Amino acid sequence: MKYEWRKMEKTIYGVKDRPIIVDIPAQSFIMIDGEGDPNKAMFTDQVSALYTLAYAIKMYYKKAFSEREINDFVVYPLEGIWQQKVQGNLIKDDLIYTIMIAQPNFITKEMVMEALENVKLKKPSPYYDDIRFETVAKERSVSMLHVGPFDDEPQSFAEMDDFCRKHDLKRKSICHKEIYLNNFNRTAPDKLKTILRYPIE
Numbered sequence: 636m637k638y639e640w641r642k643m644e645k646t647i648y649g650v651k652d653r654p655i656i657v658d659i660p661a662q663s664f665i666m667i668d669g670e671g672d673p674n675k676a677m678f679t680d681q682v683s684a685l686y687t688l689a690y691a692i693k694m695y696y697k698k699a700f701s702e703r704e705i706n707d708f709v710v711y712p713l714e715g716i717w718q719q720k721v722q723g724n725l726i727k728d729d730l731i732y733t734i735m736i737a738q739p740n741f742i743t744k745e746m747v748m749e750a751l752e753n754v755k756l757k758k759p760s761p762y763y764d765d766i767r768f769e770t771v772a773k774e775r776s777v778s779m780l781h782v783g784p785f786d787d788e789p790q791s792f793a794e795m796d797d798f799c800r801k802h803d804l805k806r807k808s809i810c811h812k813e814i815y816l817n818n819f820n821r822t823a824p825d826k827l828k829t830i831l832r833y834p835i836e
Contacts, residue, residue: 638708638739648712648814650778650830652791654798657778657832663770664714665689665747666735667762672727681734682713684762689736691754692747699746711737718810744768776812777804778832784824788813791831799835807834 640648646657665688667681689710697707713736720729738747747768755763777799781791792811799806814830 636705636707638705638741640709640711640737640739648816648830650780652780652782654777654779654795656802656804656835657776659774659776659832661770661773663738663740663742663768664735665692665738665766665768666733667766668731668733670731673730673732674727678732678734680760681762681765684760684766685713685734685736686710687758687760688747688751688754688763688766689738691750691757692738692742695750695753696742696746703741705739705741708739712815714812714814716810716812722809738768774834775836776832776834777806778830781827781829781831782825783827785819785827785829788829788831795831795833804835807836 647659650657665685667685669678669681671677693708693710700706713734715735716733718731719726720731751763751766777795779791779795781788796806798804811831811833814832816828816830817826819827
């Protein structure tokens with residue numbers, strides 16, 4: 636049986652285009668940190684390294700554990716945690732980010748490291764050594780699906796902030812998360828679907 640995150644984790648990945656409160660369970664990720672404009676080559680190369688490893692993990696698991704009830708899984712979408720060095724108007728060169736791809740709860744650090752060693756030999760990248768496997772603790776968040784260009788996200792964040800004010804919720808961090816449900820290099824800007832999220836208390 637193939638594990639499909641769209642079907643199995645609708646609470647996280649199935650939000651609609653209106654703000655809601657979501658309790659996010661603990662999740663494990665492969666992740667890498669960076670700074671600067673995401674339109675530049677470094678970001679693209681980091682994303683490529685993450686996806687290469689994500690598919691290597693999938694293939695390693697599929698080959699090594701073919702007898703398990705769950706013997707395959709769909710690779711998760713790219714996610715990013717974003718903030719600016721100095722708050723104010725958006726300056727893309729001043730962005731600080733962590734990009735990541737979630738892993739099913741049956742994937743272990745040992746499996747990731749085995750896949751990483753394999754992929755280093757087959758498809759070298761200078762960014763593999765910067766990738767880490769980490770579990771992120773559960774948290775309560777406000778979440779919303781944004782449809783359209785990334786530059787229009789402030790409109791959706793304004794809706795989320797208004798939702799928090801109406802429900803007496805307090806934002807816990809200046810960081811926010813974005814989950815990219817389609818390939819932003821192959822999708823028209825007005826068709827992009829991005830889940831926006833930030834933690835609350």
